Structure formats: structure tokens, C-alpha cells
Amino acid sequence: MVEMAMVFSLLIVLLVGTVTAAIAFGQNNSIENSAREASRFAATLPVTSEATWLHAVRDVARAAAHGDLDASVPGQYICVALVDGSNNMRLTDIGGSESQSGAACYDDGRPDGEIRVQIVTEREATIEAVFFSTDVTLSAQAAARFERD
Amino acid sequence: MGRHTSERGASLILVALSLFVLFGTAAIAVDIGALWLDRSADQKVTDSAAAAGALEVIASGGQVACELALAYVAVNTKEITTLDDSGCASAFSSTCTPGQALTLVSGRYTITVTHPVSDAHDLMTSGIVGATSQPLDSDDGAACERVAVEMRSSRESMFAQLLGFDQGVTTVHTVARATTGDEDPPINLLVLDRTACEAIKVRGGGGIIVDARIDVDEAGNPVGLLPGFIAADSDGSAGCTSVGVISVEGSTALLRADGPDCPEQSGSHPIGSFTAYEGCGRIQVYAPGTPGCAKTVNLPACSPGSGGSNPPKPAPTALAQPFTREKADHRYNCWSDYTLPPAGTSWAALPLTGDQSIGGCDTGEPDHIYDLIKDVGPVTNGKPTNRGLWKYWNADLGRPCTVTGSAITVTKNVVVDCPNFTVKSRVQITGDVVFNGNVTVTSSTGDLRINHTLASPGWAFFRGGTLTKDAQAKLAFNYTSVYMSRTSRVAMSGGSGSLTWIAPDSDEFDDLALWSDSPLDHNWAGQAALNMEGVFFMPLAKAIYTGSSGQNQTNAQWIADKLEAAGGGQLVVRPAADRGISFGGPASTLIR
Numbered sequence: 001m002v003e004m005a006m007v008f009s010l011l012i013v014l015l016v017g018t019v020t021a022a023i024a025f026g027q028n029n030s031i032e033n034s035a036r037e038a039s040r041f042a043a044t045l046p047v048t049s050e051a052t053w054l055h056a057v058r059d060v061a062r063a064a065a066h067g068d069l070d071a072s073v074p075g076q077y078i079c080v081a082l083v084d085g086s087n088n089m090r091l092t093d094i095g096g097s098e099s100q101s102g103a104a105c106y107d108d109g110r111p112d113g114e115i116r117v118q119i120v121t122e123r124e125a126t127i128e129a130v131f132f133s134t135d136v137t138l139s140a141q142a143a144a145r146f147e148r149d
Numbered sequence: 150m151g152r153h154t155s156e157r158g159a160s161l162i163l164v165a166l167s168l169f170v171l172f173g174t175a176a177i178a179v180d181i182g183a184l185w186l187d188r189s190a191d192q193k194v195t196d197s198a199a200a201a202g203a204l205e206v207i208a209s210g211g212q213v214a215c216e217l218a219l220a221y222v223a224v225n226t227k228e229i230t231t232l233d234d235s236g237c238a239s240a241f242s243s244t245c246t247p248g249q250a251l252t253l254v255s256g257r258y259t260i261t262v263t264h265p266v267s268d269a270h271d272l273m274t275s276g277i278v279g280a281t282s283q284p285l286d287s288d289d290g291a292a293c294e295r296v297a298v299e300m301r302s303s304r305e306s307m308f309a310q311l312l313g314f315d316q317g318v319t320t321v322h323t324v325a326r327a328t329t330g331d332e333d334p335p336i337n338l339l340v341l342d343r344t345a346c347e348a349i350k351v352r353g354g355g356g357i358i359v360d361a362r363i364d365v366d367e368a369g370n371p372v373g374l375l376p377g378f379i380a381a382d383s384d385g386s387a388g389c390t391s392v393g394v395i396s397v398e399g400s401t402a403l404l405r406a407d408g409p410d411c412p413e414q415s416g417s418h419p420i421g422s423f424t425a426y427e428g429c430g431r432i433q434v435y436a437p438g439t440p441g442c443a444k445t446v447n448l449p450a451c452s453p454g455s456g457g458s459n460p461p462k463p464a465p466t467a468l469a470q471p472f473t474r475e476k477a478d479h480r481y482n483c484w485s486d487y488t489l490p491p492a493g494t495s496w497a498a499l500p501l502t503g504d505q506s507i508g509g510c511d512t513g514e515p516d517h518i519y520d521l522i523k524d525v526g527p528v529t530n531g532k533p534t535n536r537g538l539w540k541y542w543n544a545d546l547g548r549p550c551t552v553t554g555s556a557i558t559v560t561k562n563v564v565v566d567c568p569n570f571t572v573k574s575r576v577q578i579t580g581d582v583v584f585n586g587n588v589t590v591t592s593s594t595g596d597l598r599i600n601h602t603l604a605s606p607g608w609a610f611f612r613g614g615t616l617t618k619d620a621q622a623k624l625a626f627n628y629t630s631v632y633m634s635r636t637s638r639v640a641m642s643g644g645s646g647s648l649t650w651i652a653p654d655s656d657e658f659d660d661l662a663l664w665s666d667s668p669l670d671h672n673w674a675g676q677a678a679l680n681m682e683g684v685f686f687m688p689l690a691k692a693i694y695t696g697s698s699g700q701n702q703t704n705a706q707w708i709a710d711k712l713e714a715a716g717g718g719q720l721v722v723r724p725a726a727d728r729g730i731s732f733g734g735p736a737s738t739l740i741r
Contacts, residue, residue, distance in 0.1 A: 014175065018174060025179070143221065145217075
């Protein structure tokens with residue numbers, strides 16, 4: 001019986017670990033999908049005003065994650081940018097607090113003058129193993145050519 | 150004793166079983182989860198890569214499309230920093246050749262770029278798991294407009310190895326198609342001449358008003374107004390020292406574009422539930438001298454009548470680059486095919502592009518106009534037998550070349566084998582029509598109708614002759630696309646008659662009301678009843694509109710070499726939504 005208890009506790013650790021890892025995979029999938037949807041949407045969205053454009057794309061990114069990028073999610077980060085090298089515009093949303101700037105989300109190595117959309121989505125996921133737990137940062141990026149210049 | 154042994158065995162079996170189940174679960178949860186993650190990440194990569202490639206494929210060809218697609222694969226894949234795109238140059242020739250593809254291996258990824266993508270290609274089946282095959286439709290475009298990116302990724306299993314699966318592999322692909330984006334705003338009136346003065350000329354009591362247009366969202370709901378847009382490609386280099394590319398002469402002549410409210414507005418009128426403001430549209434000229442239009446400083450762009458008394462409204466601004474006829478050719482025809490002489494004909498009157506450049510046509514692009522010219526051609530071609538069953542008006546049907554008296558109704562494809570076809574009573578032809586010579590509709594009883602329907606559009610072809618409509622006569626082309634050869638022209642007289650000219654709304658000549666390869670002047674005139682809808686494309690001709698009185702509104706997009714308006718009436722141009730050629734820049738659509 002003692003051996004059984006020991007073996008089963010190990011099995012349960014493994015089971016819980018597996019389940020939480022799978023949940024993390026699901027969340028990673030969600031934010032990848034969110035980056036894809038948002039970049040696709042942004043690529044064809046005309047710019048009427050900077051703030052309107054950036055917010056519209058951010059909203060699509062959040063909605064496409066179906067709750068996995070809500071402001072209450074630990075480590076939530078969304079970055080939306082329209083970049084051509086000299087006239088960039090960017091919106092970051094960290095845990096629901098926004099800020100706008102003239103930077104890019106990241107350096108994608110594409111030449112100046114090529115107008116493109118950058119999206120970064122991030123969140124934290126927790127993998128539990130009963131006796132300990134670890135937080136991992138999940139991150140997805142997408143870049144797409146802007147089709148409305 | 151027995152109890153002791155059985156318990157031991159049970160424990161062992163239980164543990165073994167639960168281990169098996171657990172590893173199975175772990176394999177499913179972790180390994181398949183990871184594979185799905187790969188799939189969704191790869192789809193993101195192929196979407197943006199195929200779209201990036203398709204965006205440039207028409208303008209720059211397969212090699213550039215391939216390089217861009219690979220660049221966007223690298224930008225979007227975490228594990229790839231750069232991809233060697235040197236293979237694009239040899240894999241893709243400068244023309245769109247069937248079977249071109251490039252495959253690269255980088256780490257655990259295999260990437261394939263394909264262009265063109267033929268209709269029968271495996272890539273044209275949906276790669277989505279569980280999706281059934283997707284039939285081709287008109288949105289899928291031509292093979293040469295398509296760029297496909299396929300990505301195969303493999304991943305070592307963590308748990309599933311124990312069950313015998315060493316590796317998980319997933320393959321996704323995206324096919325993107327090059328399209329034309331919506332320009333902002335749509336062009337209503339475009340003059341293509343590249344050097345001329347007076348490319349747009351308004352004189353006497355004549356006037357051209359380009360009205361605002363209702364903008365609709367994707368669901369078709371009206372959301373506001375788009376400004377009317379007049380553009381002139383001329384650079385004014387033909388010596389425009391006294392008159393400009395845009396010329397308004399006389400104190401009552403008028404050139405105006407209307408739009409949403411602006412500070413310079415000079416009046417307003419309702420359109421639907423919106424208000425259009427006069428002079429709030431857009432007038433753009435490629436020639437230097439803009440913005441503004443005060444005679445002494447605005448040449449060669451614009452001359453606003455004597456002493457600057459009657460400027461166009463709004464003042465013209467600079468057009469960054471000429472639009473050219475390119476978009477029209479891309480939609481209906483491509484110059485590359487004009488260079489082929491039609492087999493077995495003496496068709497000398499091939500269309501000319503004059504000084505207007507047409508770039509980027511590829512073999513896969515539609516050449517509907519040229520196909521029609523090949524089939525119909527000159528008078529010596531007789532009946533265009535490739536295009537259905539035909540009857541000669543005179544030789545087969547026994548109808549006269551001058552029609553008077555009782556009405557004639559014919560429901561057939563007809564070649565009007567008359568050097569001069571004169572209509573003085575009602576003639577109604579339901580079918581496609583080829584006119585061998587001049588067509589004159591005259592007297593108050595003259596009434597020529599070429600009838601097609603919305604569901605079944607058709608065409609009429611002028612092999613060489615003038616289409617004349619006298620002041621009181623009636624003329625109608627219903628859902629009919631008219632082609633005019635290099636020796637044909639339109640000569641309308643305005644008055645109490647009527648003109649109905651409505652372009653097809655489907656098929657190869659969708660939205661095309663007139664394609665004229667003629668360099669001769671085309672005369673249009675005000676009518677008691679005028680209904681024109683679609684694109685009137687006269688790239689080599691001067692279009693002259695002579696008003697009678699009052700206003701004549703057309704739902705047309707006017708594209709001509711030059712445009713002149715004179716006489717007492719005003720031409721109001723208000724194109725219907727989606728019934729014109731889009732002059733927007735390149736865009737792409739994901740189709741698979």
C-alpha cells in the first residue's frame with residue numbers, strides 16, 4: 001500500500017503537470033492565433049486616425065484570443081505598430097494600460113519604406129506540478145505587409 | 150496466502166495500466182498540443198508570406214514575390230532568422246511560367262513558394278483540417294495572380310515516442326491572390342493624355358459636375374459620402390503657356406467636384422440621407438503649377454478663364470503620379486497580347502496605346518477585348534462563328550438597310566451587313582450584334598434598341614463606322630458592352646430624344662459600357678432622357694459633351710484621352726458604387 005501511495009502521488013504530479021502544460025499550449029495557440037488575426041486585419045485597415053487604427057487592431061487582437069489576452073490576465077501584453085522606418089506609430093497595452101509612441105514593436109530587419117504591420121501578443125502561463133509551479137511567458141509575433149498605402 | 154499474491158499482482162497491473170494511460174494522455178496533451186501549436190504558428194507565417202508575395206507579384210514578378218515571401222517567413226518564424234533567397238532568381242523567370250516553385254529547408258522547417266498556382270494544383274484544395282475541397286470561383290483570380298507558400302514543420306515527440314511515434318509532422322499552406330485595393334476616393338473622370346494642354350476643357354455655357362458618391366460599408370449600409378474625383382495625367386509639356394491642362398473658358402463655364410463638407414464649400418444638395426457640398430471634391434493634375442488656379446502662376450496645370458474669373462472648384466492639387474490606362478487594360482485586356490497579329494486576317498487596325506504605357510501584364514491575365522477582336526475582326530471575317538450562331542441582317546433575314554414603317558424585332562445574333570444602316574422606326578435586336586458600317590438612328594420615330602438582360606449580358610461590335618443618333622431619335626444599349634474599332638466613333642446630337650447605355654453587370658465585360666480603340670472624336674450630347682451606367686473607356690479619343698439645356702446626370706465613369714464640355718447644359722457625373730474600374734494600388738486576398 002505504501003508503494004501504491006508513492007507511485008500514485010507521482011502519477012498525479014505527472015497528470016497535473018500534463019494537464020496544466022496542455023492548458024498552456026492552448027493559451028499559446030490562442031495568442032498565436034490572435035497575432036495572426038490582428039496582423040491580417042491591420043494589413044487591410046485604412047488609417048483614418050492613428051489612435052482609431054491602433055485601437056481597432058488592438059481590439060481585434062484581444063477579441064481573437066477569446067479571453068486569453070484580457071486585461072486581467074497575468075503578464076498580458078499587446079503591441080500594435082505600423083512601421084515604415086521613419087514614421088512609425090505604436091500602441092502598447094500592458095494589463096489594460098495603454099501608451100502610444102513612435103517606435104516599432106520590434107526590429108524585424110525589413111528595409112525602410114516598406115510599410116508593414118507588427119503585432120506582439122504575450123501572456124504568462126502557469127505549469128503546476130502539485131509540489132511546485134513555474135510561470136512561463138508565452139509570446140507570439142506577426143509581421144505583415146500593409147496593403148493600404 | 151492467496152490474498153497476499155493477488156494483491157501484489159493487482160498493484161502491478163494497476164500501476165502499469167495507469168502508467169500506460171498516463172503516458173498516452175501526456176502524449177496526446179503535450180505532443181499533439183505542440184503539433185497544433187506548430188500548425189497555428191505556421192499558418193500565421195504562410196498567411197503573411199503569401200500575402201506579401203502576392204502584393205508585388207503583378208508589378209514585379211515571381212522572383213520578387215518569392216524573395217518577399219521568404220523574407221516574411223523569416224520575420225515571422227521564431228526559429229528562423231534569415232533564409233537564403235538566392236534560389237528565387239533561378240526558380241522564377243521574368244514571365245509567369247507554369248510549374249515554378251522553390252523549396253528551402255531550414256532547421257525543422259521545409260518551405261515551398263509556388264507561383265503561378267494553376268487551378269488544378271493541389272494547393273488549391275483547402276489545407277484546413279476537416280475542410281472539404283473548395284470549388285473554384287471568380288474570386289480565385291488567374292493562376293498568375295496567385296502566390297502560394299507551404300510550410301512543413303516536424304517536431305521530436307516527448308511522450309509519444311514511448312508509443313512508437315518519434316516525430317510529429319504538420320503541413321499548412323496559404324494561397325494569396327493579387328487584387329486591386331480600393332483607391333481613396335474612386336475616380337469618376339480621368340483624362341489620360343500625357344502632355345496635352347486643355348486635356349479638360351470647359352467652355353461656353355458648358356459644365357462638368359462630378360458629384361459625391363455614397364460610401365457603403367461591407368454590409369452595403371451607407372456610411373457617408375466619398376468626394377467626387379477628377380484627375381488629369383497630362384504634364385502640360387505640350388507648351389501650355391496660355392491655357393492650362395485644365396481650362397475653364399468663359400464666364401458661365403463650370404468645372405466642379407462635390408464632396409463632404411469643407412471650408413471652401415459654395416452650396417449644397419442632398420444625396421440620400423447625406424449632404425453633398427459643392428466644390429468639396431478633388432481635382433488633381435499631374436502638371437506642375439498646383440495647388441491653386443490663378444492664371445499667372447498656375448500654368449501649365451490650370452487656366453481659370455480670362456482674368457481668373459471662373460476657377461474650377463475646388464482648386465486643383467498635385468497628382469503624385471499619372472494613373473494611366475493600365476488598370477483598365479489589366480481588367481479587360483493586356484497589351485502584351487496585342488502584339489500578336491490575328492491569324493489569317495488582314496486586320497490592320499490593331500488598337501494603339503499611343504503615348505500611354507501599360508506595364509505589368511502577364512500571360513495569365515484576361516484579354517477579353519483582344520479575344521473579341523480576334524473572333525469578330527474586320528468585315529472580311531464575316532460571321533464570328535466562334536461566338537454562337539449568327540444571321541446576316543440583309544442576306545439571311547432579308548431585312549432592309551434603311552428601316553422605315555413597321556417595327557422589326559429580331560431575337561438572334563446579327564451581323565448587320567449594311568455599309569449604311571439607317572433606322573427611322575423601331576428596331577429591336579435581342580442578341581449580340583456586329584455592325585459592318587455606319588449606323589444612323591434618325592427622325593423622331595427612329596428607335597434602335599440592342600437588348601440584353603442583367604442575367605444575360607452581351608456585346609455589340611463596330612467594325613468601322615460612325616454611330617450617329619439624331620436629336621429626336623432614341624437609342625438603347627441594355628446590359629450591352631460596345632466595342633469600337635480604330636475607325637469607328639460615336640456622334641450623338643442632343644435634344645428631345647433619349648439615350649440608354651447600361652453596361653453588363655457580370656461576365657467578362659462586367660461594368661464596361663464602351664471600349665473604343667478609336668482616336669477619332671467621340672461626341673456625346675445632352676438628352677431629354679439620358680441613362681448611362683458603367684465605364685466609358687475612350688483612351689485615344691477626345692470625348693466632347695455638348696449639353697442642350699439643364700442637367701444630365703450619368704452613372705458613368707469617364708475615361709478619355711481628353712474631355713471637352715461646351716454648349717448650354719451641364720454633365721453631372723455620379724458613378725454608381727462598384728460600377729467602375731478601380732485605380733487603387735496593389736492588394737492581396739487569401740483564397741486558400
